[in-house]
Amino acid sequence: xxxxxxxxxxxxxxxxxxxxxxxxSLDLKMPGQSIKKGIYKLSLFQTTFTVLSFFTxxxxxxxxxxxxxxxxxxxxxxxxxxxxxAGTWGNHEGSLLLWVNILVIFSYLFLVFNHTHNKKxxxxxxxxxxxxxxxxxxxxxxxxxxxxxxxxxxxxxxGLNPIxxxxxxxxxxxxxxxxxxxxxxxxxxxxxxxxxxxxGKLFAQSIKTWVKISWCFQTLGITVGSIWAxxxxxxxxxxxxxxxxxxxxxxxxxxxxxxxxxxVLEKRNTLYSWVVILCLSxxxxxxxxxxxxxxxILNSVHTFASDPSRxxxxxxxxxxxxxxxxxxxxxxxxxxxxNFNLKSRETFILANNWFMxxxxxxxxxxxxxxxFLDVITSVKISVGPPFFNIVIVPLVVPFVFLMxxxxxxxxxKLQNKIFYKILFxxxxxxxxxxxxxxxxxxxxxxxxxIFIVAIFLILQSFLDIKKLINxxxxxxxxxxxxxxxxxxxxxxxxxxxxxxxxxxxxxxxGEIKKTKxxxxxxxxxxxxESKNYKAIVGNFKLINEKNDLVQYLNPEIRIYSNPETLTYxxxxxxxxxxxxxxxxxxxxxxxxxxxxxxxxxxMIWIWISALMIVIGGFTQLTLKKNED
Amino acid sequence: MLTKKVxxxxxxxxxxxxxxxxxxxxxxxxxxKNILYFSSPTEIKQKEDIQLGKAMRxxxxxxxxxxxxxxxxxxxxxTDFENEILITYSGTVxxxxxxxxxxxxxxxxxxxxxxxxxxxxxxxxENYMPPEIKKxxxxxxx
Numbered sequence: 001x002x003x004x005x006x007x008x009x010x011x012x013x014x015x016x017x018x019x020x021x022x023x024x025s026l027d028l029k030m031p032g033q034s035i036k037k038g039i040y041k042l043s044l045f046q047t048t049f050t051v052l053s054f055f056t057x058x059x060x061x062x063x064x065x066x067x068x069x070x071x072x073x074x075x076x077x078x079x080x081x082x083x084x085x086a087g088t089w090g091n092h093e094g095s096l097l098l099w100v101n102i103l104v105i106f107s108y109l110f111l112v113f114n115h116t117h118n119k120k121x122x123x124x125x126x127x128x129x130x131x132x133x134x135x136x137x138x139x140x141x142x143x144x145x146x147x148x149x150x151x152x153x154x155x156x157x158x159g160l161n162p163i164x165x166x167x168x169x170x171x172x173x174x175x176x177x178x179x180x181x182x183x184x185x186x187x188x189x190x191x192x193x194x195x196x197x198x199x200g201k202l203f204a205q206s207i208k209t210w211v212k213i214s215w216c217f218q219t220l221g222i223t224v225g226s227i228w229a230x231x232x233x234x235x236x237x238x239x240x241x242x243x244x245x246x247x248x249x250x251x252x253x254x255x256x257x258x259x260x261x262x263x264v265l266e267k268r269n270t271l272y273s274w275v276v277i278l279c280l281s282x283x284x285x286x287x288x289x290x291x292x293x294x295x296x297i298l299n300s301v302h303t304f305a306s307d308p309s310r311x312x313x314x315x316x317x318x319x320x321x322x323x324x325x326x327x328x329x330x331x332x333x334x335x336x337x338x339n340f341n342l343k344s345r346e347t348f349i350l351a352n353n354w355f356m357x358x359x360x361x362x363x364x365x366x367x368x369x370x371x372f373l374d375v376i377t378s379v380k381i382s383v384g385p386p387f388f389n390i391v392i393v394p395l396v397v398p399f400v401f402l403m404x405x406x407x408x409x410x411x412x413k414l415q416n417k418i419f420y421k422i423l424f425x426x427x428x429x430x431x432x433x434x435x436x437x438x439x440x441x442x443x444x445x446x447x448x449x450i451f452i453v454a455i456f457l458i459l460q461s462f463l464d465i466k467k468l469i470n471x472x473x474x475x476x477x478x479x480x481x482x483x484x485x486x487x488x489x490x491x492x493x494x495x496x497x498x499x500x501x502x503x504x505x506x507x508x509x510g511e512i513k514k515t516k517x518x519x520x521x522x523x524x525x526x527x528x529e530s531k532n533y534k535a536i537v538g539n540f541k542l543i544n545e546k547n548d549l550v551q552y553l554n555p556e557i558r559i560y561s562n563p564e565t566l567t568y569x570x571x572x573x574x575x576x577x578x579x580x581x582x583x584x585x586x587x588x589x590x591x592x593x594x595x596x597x598x599x600x601x602x603m604i605w606i607w608i609s610a611l612m613i614v615i616g617g618f619t620q621l622t623l624k625k626n627e628d
Numbered sequence: 629m630l631t632k633k634v635x636x637x638x639x640x641x642x643x644x645x646x647x648x649x650x651x652x653x654x655x656x657x658x659x660x661k662n663i664l665y666f667s668s669p670t671e672i673k674q675k676e677d678i679q680l681g682k683a684m685r686x687x688x689x690x691x692x693x694x695x696x697x698x699x700x701x702x703x704x705x706x707t708d709f710e711n712e713i714l715i716t717y718s719g720t721v722x723x724x725x726x727x728x729x730x731x732x733x734x735x736x737x738x739x740x741x742x743x744x745x746x747x748x749x750x751x752x753x754e755n756y757m758p759p760e761i762k763k764x765x766x767x768x769x770x
Contacts, residue, residue: 163723234720234722235720354647358651361651361652361655362655365655365656365659366659369659379665380665380666380667380685381663381664381665381666382663382664382666382685383659383662383663383664384662384664384683384734386662387658387659387661387662387663390658390661390662391654391655391658504701504718504719504720505699505700505718506697506698506699506700506701506702506718507699511699565723565724566723566724567723568720568723583720584720585720585721585722585723585725587695587697587702587721587725587726588695588726588727590695590697592697592698592699594697594702594718594719594720594721595720596719596720
């Protein structure tokens with residue numbers, strides 16, 4: 001029943017896509033500046049039907065309708081309602097439906113909200129977006145249909161992987177999808193702009209909001225994923241340079257570069273081709289990431305049960321996208337005149353882009369190299385975190401430095417009087433850094449530099465905020481918040497990296513372990529029953545030897561029944577100045593429990609800074625509305 | 629003669645070219661230093677020129693009844709059904725770590741039979757087998 005409804009709705013979406021492309025290309029030849037009413041209607045119907053199809057699937061999950069094989073494979077009757085719903089996008093087929101949803105919704109919104117722009121440009125954008133919708137809907141129907149039915153209907157489902165049953169991970173995919181699939185709209189818009197010759201400033205204005213929306217969601221999505229990894233994966237880190245994390249970072253670099261160069265295009269009407277390249281590559285990289293994750297080529301935490309035919313389809317589609325965008329780009333390419341002043345703001349915004357491209361290349365090479373080597377020579381290798389740290393971390397120094405000073409430049413030339421101010425702030429940075437290293441312990445030369453530039457950026461941002469308070473208009477506010485967030489992020493990651501303590505050992509129940517500052521008493525274990533799992537809860541008493549503060553930590557070993565899986569839940573005591581992090585595991589029912597104990601300074605500030613970067617982005621979106 | 633504008637452009641392009649070459653060169657050299665090779669216990673035995681003390685990955689099955697635990701670390705044997713290697717590790721193990729299950733460990737060889745692991749790689753799906761291990765197992769099973 002649900003299966004037929006769902007498939008019917010998707011087919012309707014497909015038909016509407018064809019119709020939209022057809023009527024839009026007819027309307028292209030019509031004179032006038034307004035788009036036919038019919039096209040709006042088609043697009044609105046299309047949006048309604050996709051959203052309905054998604055709700056159909058959600059209903060299937062809520063009612064545990066196991067006649068849908070997708071529900072059968074990924075859900076279970078005893079699962080809490082929240083995770084039943086989250087299960088909808090917690091698997092390949094369902095998430096692809098979400099993907100199509102976002103493509104369609106963005107297509108409609110772009111059509112409606114950009115009514116002031118050129119008709120031809122809007123129609124072409126609609127056509128390209130609908131080609132994307134067609135491609136992914138066919139993929140959905142033919143290869144990964146979430147509405148496939150099974151007969152006879154099973155009585156019970158297989159259940160969702162317990163490690164995914166977590167609030168952060170329930171919202172992580174939708175956030176990332178809005179971010180990654182949202183890029184599709186300016187991929188289409190860039191193609192349309194090339195074909196309809198709608199270039200320069202106006203093009204920048206038409207895509208600006210969409211770039212910011214998708215940037216905010218991408219950043220937020222990555223942050224939430226990182227938070228999840230911190231408390232769920234149990235090794236106490238938050239960034240691992242795991243291939244899949246890298247796959248999410250690639251479009252992020254591209255989009256961050258895009259967001260900055262878009263300012264130049266809007267204000268100075270130059271850099272058009274570069275902006276188009278970034279628009280195209282952001283979405284291409286998003287799809288590449290999806291391809292790497294879904295095809296099972298990458299071996300990582302995100303491995304969906306993989307199926308080679310999926311990979312081949314996405315790869316085909318991806319090459320088609322790259323190929324056609326290259327052709328359109330080069331046939332429609334027009335020479336631009338650049339008249340840059342070397343010391344002006346646009347040169348340095350370009351510098352941001354150079355850094356972003358370099359980071360992007362580094363991560364791309366580090367992620368793809370093992371795959372190439374495997375295909376060519378069948379030697380198995382992997383590229384570890386040291387590679388990324390060695391290449392990227394030193395460049396963070398000039399990057400953060402530029403981030404602090406570039407916004408101080410006027411659009412054309414640097415004034416000399418702010419030079420002394422900068423010098424003064426750097427001096428402050430050096431002094432604060434000396435204090436840190438004096439009181440908390442020494443660290444490498446590079447770390448010194450990183451702390452100095454981070455403090456410099458933070459101070460600079462605070463000064464900017466102080467200046468803003470007296471002003472009425474606050475166009476710079478979002479930039480300052482985001483840059484301050486980034487400065488704090490670099491600073492706290494630095495501190496966290498330098499002063500984290502980690503101890504690994506094994507304990508029997510009742511034993512005591514003394515570490516550097518803490519005495520850890522393993523007082524006992526007890527069993528706790530929950531709705532869909534049983535947990536062995538450890539009771540640890542921690543005594544801080546410096547101030548005799550006593551704390552209790554209770555890590556768990558959970559035994560889920562459907563599917564039968566073990567998970568280890570970390571016990572985390574978060575304070576403003578540091579996190580205590582303790583995980584335990586047990587092998588082969590041994591008397592010894594394996595303990596990992598960590599003291600991580602300023603952990604919560606890393607999340608706060610990352611969220612601040614996102615808040616900066618959202619501030620700009622709301623400010624924009626007020627100004628209009 | 630070249631005008632000033634053209635000259636500037638040439639300098640600019642040259643500068644960018646130089647920067648990219650240096651960039652790519654730096655990326656590739658540090659890539660080379662930080663590659664982790666993946667080997668099976670048999671490959672470690674057979675290879676003559678294997679570097680001790682260099683980070684690498686070893687994969688195979690955790691041998692039955694081979695896990696021993698004391699207060700400091702965990703020891704277990706990884707086998708590919710032809711050769712074995714003894715692994716020492718301290719810390720918590722991933723949730724799917726168990727006897728007779730596939731495992732990939734990352735760390736350093738201290739000699740050809742003894743490996744000090746810094747990390748045991750987490751696998752999120754009990755039905756999932758890393759492609760590297762699958763290959764070895766298929767080759768050696770019969």
